[in-house]
Amino acid sequence: MDTLETRELRYFMAVAEELHFGRAAERLGMAQPPLSRAIQQLERRLGVSLLKRNRRGVSLTGAGEMLLHEGRAALDATTAAARRTRRAGGADSPGGPRNRLVLAVKAGASHELLHKLLDAYAAEPDAAEIEVLPSGTCEQEGMLRDGRADVALMHAPFNSLAGFDSEELMTEGQIAILPAGHPLAAHRTLSLSDVSDIPDLPLARWSRHGTYPPGPGPEIHDQTQLAQLIALGRTVAVFPDSARAWLWAEHTAVPLTDAPPVVTHIAWPAHSRSLALAGLIRTATRL
Amino acid sequence: MDTLETRELRYFMAVAEELHFGRAAERLGMAQPPLSRAIQQLERRLGVSLLKRNRRGVSLTGAGEMLLHEGRAALDATTAAARRTRRAGGADSPGGPRNRLVLAVKAGASHELLHKLLDAYAAEPDAAEIEVLPSGTCEQEGMLRDGRADVALMHAPFNSLAGFDSEELMTEGQIAILPAGHPLAAHRTLSLSDVSDIPDLPLARWSRHGTYPPGPGPEIHDQTQLAQLIALGRTVAVFPDSARAWLWAEHTAVPLTDAPPVVTHIAWPAHSRSLALAGLIRTATRL
DNA sequence: CCCTGTCATACCCGGTAGGTATCACCGAGG
């Protein structure tokens, strides 16, 4: 049959990501032989070869790449189904837990907008409870996809809105955040090229899923770290205007003339049919 | 665990749609008791009640409704993963089957556009093979979602583009298609109200998933049926301009002044990463 | 040439998915 069980998908994803049966089995908490057998059965059932077993490791075939991408989406959708179902549980028992929405926001971003949104929505009649879930760098997309969140504030062009429904909420320019004493801090405006190649102030490198892009700048995974490094005169950063909310006394913000504008959207899974969500979106677009 | 196996999802969907354990079990090709037990286990594992077992049948709880919607998306995503993986199978073996894209189109719609697109794309260097899959009324969305198709031509506002990436290709007006001898056929233009309430020509009702909306008009599930009924003077229909391509001698087309314009898009799953698809989209937008 | 690291094979065991038989319950009729 063409059924493709969740367990098989999980197994294949582990092998496809590790490209090593032993490590994949360890990650799955099982022994290597049953994993090998499961993958073979999967290949037989699909009638397709997924992995090339070279001596010295494993590599993906074209079909394997396809299953890696499509399977990720499928696994996310199933865990999303489980999470959202659990969250909806008991909401219809009278006096039970209130209908609740999880809103993912990039930690520290759009503080003022978020505040206004929450206040305005709480004032609505029969507003649901909103749980604000601060997310790491650009993690809102994954959170919507795998059901950890029901709705998110996203920032184009940093987040991709592909696959979600969304409404535009706000557009803002970007600023360079410099140490207060730095010569460039005296300028009224700057351009991206001014700040991208300052010898004594290399741009910080943000953690993306635990890895860092190459470059000379310091490694960062937290806004406070970054703020401190700027204050110490070690680096410079580029942020949307609303970042002024958390600047320190030792920081100076200078508008960037040629940085792309940042557009904040409210986004949600395209197939959502929740009344509470509709209310929140309506509130947001009216702000 | 929070794993949620595909099999459990399939079982629950059957029960949730039939609202009857016996019929659901029959549809699944199994006996009723194991199905009952499987649903109970699912409820225990999720820690949520999904179904209200009233005497005389079954009904969904709030959590059940949630799992019905989210589970449909999850099941579609897994079958899409299986289908697309199978289709990609062997594409990397040299001399093996060519890379192939399945393009879903509403049967009979946008004939000229489709023709131009296929011709232009076939002329591209290293074009993939395109399989054209004619779909029923508004079924392209489902076909993209469950992997029967890789890309589709969709027609706003009839198809919803929610959850897909898309590019606009063409905008056209709509026409009323009347029996040639009918008095209204003599007009140069008409408005929607002119054709919506003609006593002797009730608007046809199209099949949506096997059911028909209520109303006086004849029941239709096929364009040829409709064309014949119009030619016989039994009904009238509203179509995009490009429907002129298949008009009969006994038909008269009259432009509608106030009908919403129909926008044809090319649409594809938001997470697609296929080179062949990218080429097709590039060709389409350049037409 | 052996040793190491890799994935595949052989074999065994226990959990569980599925089947059959039956129960418990309620609504509808006579």
Next chain:
DNA sequence: CCTCGGTGATACCTACCGGGTATGACAGGG
């Protein structure tokens, strides 16, 4: 009021298969 039909739940059994351990085959590197 009792019975009968139709619902989902329970009890029990069996067989399959998912998972474990032990081992094999095979290639590279010291």
